[in-house]
Amino acid sequence: MLRELVTVDDIEIGIKADNWEEAIRKSSERLLEKGAIETTYVDSMIKVLNENGPYIVLGNHIALAHTRPEFGANELGLSFSTLNPPVPFGAKHFDPIKLIITFSATDSDSHLMLISELATILSDTGIMEKLFDAPTKEIFYEQLLEGLN
Template identity: 60%
Template sequence: MMLEKVTLDDIQIGVKAVDWKDAIIKSSKILLEKGSIEDIYVEEMIRVLSDVGPYIVLGKHVALAHARPEYGVNELALSFTTLEPPVEFGSENFDPIKLIITLAAIDSNSHIEMLGELADTLMNEKKVKALFDAKTKEEFYKILKA
């Protein structure tokens, strides 16, 4: 269970970003500092999003930032970043983005269970709204784990 491994150090609250590129860069900071990903991974997330469009936007106000494992993933990892103010990603139906979940998967299969766990969390609209509204890492963590 990957969500069980999430700690306070995997959460950023109220990050200010000038645009979606800046939001991706800032949301990747935790995984870069931990050594879970390399700089090329962040560059690839931005490149693909520029080329393909906002495919990482999962639903209303939520994006799952990720790229292919061969672009500098060192370990399976996950982080959460709330944006204040929210940022436009170019998704007509789901902008602006308030929460970026940054995923680093080491292969095509290792993250499948984690995505199932995330789906369960994200389908609970009340819980997601509470995550958006969390003012501290501790509050976000408590809601995520509930």
């Protein structure tokens, strides 16, 4: 499913951000451009993070930016943004964040296979190091697909 959903154009390398809020706004731009999400979706991600803390931080240096579908998710969407320099999100043991995966889903079920594929990639520390260090979006994309094999 990831292979069909994500293209090289869904990847940004080396985003510069002064803080986690700016990082989320910048990492959301691709999904906004595609129409997968509305600006209300981005605002909701930031609001919920302010209210609940860094719940989107999944592990070492990785954040999965998302919120509830009713806040402006128009379609299933996924984008990847590496941060340079990495940005702290307030997750003590997992900061700073090097990779933000921005995710949108329109319901509670249609994305489960996609999340399963992502989990396989995220649990492979070798692949993750290659993704963190990818110098171009083309190389990032190749490494991402290698993680599915």
